[in-house]
Amino acid sequence: MFPLCLSSTPSFLIYLPPQNYFQTRTLTPSPLSCSLPRNQSLNYTRTLTYSPIHSFSSESSASPPLLIEDITERDWSFLDVDAVNSEDERRRKIHRNISAAAIREGSRVLVCMGSEWFVDQLVESVPSCELLLIIHESLFALAMIKEKYDNVRCWQGDITALPERFSRFDAVFVCYFPGMGVPLDQLLSSVGSRCSPGCRLLICFDQGRDVIEGSHRRLYPDRVTSELPEKSALEKAAAGHSFQILEFVDEPTFYLAVLTFTAQ
Numbered sequence: 465m466f467p468l469c470l471s472s473t474p475s476f477l478i479y480l481p482p483q484n485y486f487q488t489r490t491l492t493p494s495p496l497s498c499s500l501p502r503n504q505s506l507n508y509t510r511t512l513t514y515s516p517i518h519s520f521s522s523e524s525s526a527s528p529p530l531l532i533e534d535i536t537e538r539d540w541s542f543l544d545v546d547a548v549n550s551e552d553e554r555r556r557k558i559h560r561n562i563s564a565a566a567i568r569e570g571s572r573v574l575v576c577m578g579s580e581w582f583v584d585q586l587v588e589s590v591p592s593c594e595l596l597l598i599i600h601e602s603l604f605a606l607a608m609i610k611e612k613y614d615n616v617r618c619w620q621g622d623i624t625a626l627p628e629r630f631s632r633f634d635a636v637f638v639c640y641f642p643g644m645g646v647p648l649d650q651l652l653s654s655v656g657s658r659c660s661p662g663c664r665l666l667i668c669f670d671q672g673r674d675v676i677e678g679s680h681r682r683l684y685p686d687r688v689t690s691e692l693p694e695k696s697a698l699e700k701a702a703a704g705h706s707f708q709i710l711e712f713v714d715e716p717t718f719y720l721a722v723l724t725f726t727a728q
Contacts, residue, residue: 537604540577540602540643542680543579543640543643546670548671548675548717555585557718558670560720561668562586564666564722565635565637565666566635567634568591569592570594571593571594571634572632572660573590573596573635573636574597574599574630574658575598575599575636576600576623576636576637576640577600577640577644578600579605579639580612583598584612595617595630596616598616599620599621599623600618600620601622601643606619606620617630623644623655631658633658634664635664635666636658636664636665637666638651638665640669641692642690642692643688643689645689647690652665655725656707656725661727661728662725663725664710664723664724665723665724666720666723667692667693667719668720669718669719670719673719676688676691677691695721698723702723706725706726707723708724708726709723710722710723
C-alpha cells in the first residue's frame with residue numbers, strides 16, 4: 465500500500481516512484497489523480513484506477529504514461545451503521561469521548577479510523593485546531609471527509625508509517641482499534657513517538673465490545689483482526705510506553721479508555 469496525502473488542491477495526489485525507478489532506484493515522486501466512485505452497499509470490494517497527470521524525469525520534460533496496477537480498496541462502511549444507539553445516544557457518547565480529549569484552541573489532533581459522522585461531530589464541537597489530521601485505510605472515506613472539510617488534513621496508510629512531519633499531537637483518537645491491524649504495544653509506541661507531553665490518547669468505540677465480538681469479527685474477519693483491549697492488558701502496555709490510564713469504561717454498548725502521555 466502506498467501512503468496517500470490528500471491536499472487542498474482540486475485533485476487528490478498519490479506519490480509513486482518515477483518511470484525510471486527500476487533503472488536508477490531513485491524515488492522522485494510523480495503525482496497521480498484518482499477518481500473515486502460513490503457506492504452505498506455495506507459489504508463490497510471497490511477497485512480504484514489511478515491515471516497519471518504527468519511524470520518527472522531527469523532526462524526529459526515529457527515522459528510516457530506511468531502504468532500501475534489497479535488498487536483494490538476494502539469496504540469499511542459497516543462502521544457507519546449503528547444498530548445499538550439512537551441518534552441522540554450516539555451523539556451523546558461521541559461528545560463524551562470528545563470532551564475527554566480536553567482539546568483547546570490551537571491543539572494538534574489526530575483521528576485514526578474515524579468515520580465521516582465522527583469527524584462531523586468533532587469539527588462542529590471543538591475549538592479551532594492548528595492541525596486536524598485524519599488517517600484511514602480507505603481512500604473513499606478520506607475523500608468524503610476532504611470533500612466536506614478543506615482545512616482537515618487526510619493521510620491514507622498505517623499509523624506506524626505516518627511521516628515525521630505529523631507529530632507533537634495534543635489529542636489522539638483511536639476510533640476503531642480492532643481494524644487498525646497493529647498490536648497494542650506497537651500502537652502505543654507509534655502514538656507515543658508523536659505525542660506532546662500531556663497528550664490525551666482515547667481508544668473508543670461507541671457501540672461497545674459486544675458488536676465487535678458478536679458481529680464484526682464474524683462478518684469481516686479480513687478487516688477486524690483484534691478485540692478492544694482489556695484493562696489489564698492496557699495497563700501493562702501503557703506502563704511500558706509512558707502512558708497512564710485516566711479513565712476506563714468497558715460496557716457492552718460503550719467502550720472508552722483515556723490515557724495521558726507522561727514523558728517530557
